[in-house]
Amino acid sequence: MHEHADLVLTGGRVHTMDAAGTVAEAVATRGGTIAAVGTAEDVAPLAGRGTRVVRLAGRAVLPGINDSHLHGVWLGAMWPALLMDRLAGTGGHAGTGGHAGTGGHEHTAPVRLAGEERVAKAILRTAGLLAPLGITGYTEPGLGPGEDGGATGCFGTSALRAYADLAERGELTARVTALMLFGELDGRSSADELAEGLRTFAPPPDVPGRFRVAGVKIFADGIPPMRTAWTERPYADGSTGALLVDGRDDADREAALRAMIDAAHAAGHQIGVHATGDRATRVVADALATAQARDGRDARHYLIHGDLLSPATLEVLARAGIGLNTQAGIPVATAPLLADALGADALRDAWPVRSALDAGVRLSLSSDAPVLTPDWRAGVAAAVTRAGLDGTVRGPEQRIAVADALRAYTVTPAWQDGAERWKGSVEPGKAADLCVLADDPLGVEPAALPSVPVEMTVLDGRVVYES
Template sequence: MRNRESWNARRPAAPAGDAPADLVLTGGRVHVFDEGDHLAQAIAVRAGRIVRVGHDREVAPLIGPGTREIPLRGRAVLPGINDSHLHGVWLGAMWPHLLMDALTAGAADTPPPPAPALRTSADRRAAILRTRDLLAALGVTSYTEPGLGPGEDGGDTGCFGSAALADYAQLAAEGELAARVTALLLFGELDGPGSADAFSAGLREFAAPAEVPGWFRVAGVKIFADGIPPMRSAWVCEPYPDGTHGGLLIDGDSAEQRLHRLTGMIHAAHAAGHQIGVHSTGDRTSAAVVSALGAALADDPRAARHYLIHGDLLPPGTLAEMAAAGIGLNTQPGIAVATRHLLHDTLGAHTLARMCPTRDALDAGVDVCLSSDSPVLTPDWRRGVVAAVTRAGVDGSVCGADQRLAVREALRAYTVTPARQDGAESWKGSLEPGKVADLCVLAADPLRVEVEALPQVPIELTVVDGRVVYEAASRG
């Protein structure tokens, strides 16, 4: 059984007293993102922790001879961005190519990006470090690597096997990471069929690398329950135009047997102490997964932080069950926006309007995390916020207008809520005293600009654990 103790209990206490700070930012718009959504002017950091947030005059006494003071001059400070579903090795191997390039550009004849082929530890480390530098420049201070493990040890790309876990752990131990990484284990193929027997064997036999506190942790497992709607492989209640309903990816001779095995996998992973992230897109799949997760939690109640990944089709009843059981949703409105024309042909206009129901989920009380699924979409969270708030494509067409979020809601879904998904809300995700100093500085306040202009607002500074990991060359 895995150690169920969260990162929370192993974080050092915040430095106390009025000793000079290491870093002070003054004269800005500091979005604390605490429960009251307070706005401050200044923030002080010592020994990797936030020690004071408030008006400039409240922070000024912590400025000493060795303090680095950065005048913000009205710029905005946000908690560090947490991309809670991003394939770091794959992204580093593919960048600057993205899987959705052709769809977002509206060019049907755009060739697919080249497939990576990482063969050695040096290849994988180089990809991880490339992602490190890319994300640091985007203000990303945490991310979840959603699926690395023995199920992909024979994979062609080399991006998802268990060796990548060891590379992450080694880089973390060497102090080479610039973002905190949470990983989910993968005991089947990425986006492919899964074996219940192989999953059970993985739970029993696979030894994940040891945690590097605060920097790398294997939190649980990922299960691919079904496919995706555009390929008609999501398990849905209403038939596709060809009369099919899709199905589960778990092995079995019948739909009933596949469902029984999926339920068993969920119960076994929960009993082993894992957090469970389930790739689930069809409404029929999600109803079954939520029922199984809810039953597992009822048998063994604990703060497991289980969640659905994507959750393209989630009817109100399923959302209500998720809220009641504390099951989260990790989703990407940008995928629905980018594939809206394909989805219209596959699901129809009525169903398309219900795709990626972020508004309904929040209103139902479900924890909603926004993420990139990069390199499917760009890792630029600013574009993710635009997609969540406008639900509009480059041609102006809208996918799910009723599901739009407010800018503040979208920002919290990239900061505060992912910290809860990580089980780390006591020490990261907001800019409150005592929490780690993970933050990013933007040239303008994202809550004061037109949301469509947000991707053009420069990110000028990224701080992780009190250390500057990115500083724009133009900053003074």
């Protein structure tokens, strides 16, 4: 006799995202995990008196969406404002700068969160935004003592404590992974400060299944439109940008960056590095690969953004098992700015997601919200069409298939989290994190995907959103 399920979804298209790309008809959950996946007949015996049965009537089921680079506190503080909306409103470079005009975010936006209680309210506001989008997990990329004196209060140690407290109380409706930050967001850092932080800073303890501090975020350079990305080719004024790490010259700064990566790896941390210029991405890929090769640890390091990536750099990432975490909406919005800064030839190596997949790089797509909307459906559409809001296609040779884009929001982020054995796909024994859509994402026109409603979000087998 079968033990009855808590929830059965049946009569639809269940995109399991398993290694074989299996599409099933029904899924059952029990005790927070997937109990069965298969045909309606396979799953029917698990439905008992206490089971909730949802007739999908052709609707689609995906694994819960994992936005692997999303600033949860900042999003909750800023919503509904988005930085890319500001960029569109200015028609130029305003709104794209970062701390002191050096980085990729404008976190001098008019928000100021003082105190853990206000930070917690921002996190809960974000939770209320993400659950209706089918998002069951995200990575908060950079919180810690480097930003305790920051302009917004969104990125300091109080945010780490707030996440841990909310997770302990069971108030988070998404699984959150965090990276520590020992420098300024989008700004300067130093090898000495990072080493001191690694020695003295104690993050809050993990809350299993809900909140985990996985590693360290490092900023290598800025962004191309602000002429602050570190590039091989010169900008119009002859400059090539520079690393944000303290140092006397390029060689000194590069040595310091490599020392930071070595130290964080030796301390047992995962490392995510913000790098955009082709020179920065080349050096970061090599430094991560070199650090990892010293002890052979499968550290799940990854490069963030990767605006400019040469084929040789992609090969290094693939060979070393280093991930790439990027945002498909950025190229469709900012390619003209990149071309203006570095010339049209630079677009050949710009946001090469198709080339990355072909090279064997593990690709995660994310929103970087509130830079872009947290709506992953818009991210998938951008990755598949490479079309902006005006219909202009940017880099059509780098378009990817819908199935690849969905894996980049589910399976690969689970790998990035070091959690692919227990989440990221709809398979028996894995976490019952699910997203139910009104239509099949593989059956609609990609440009229309953002208008396909999310009808249910399930976390640990519990319905956290229902339309």
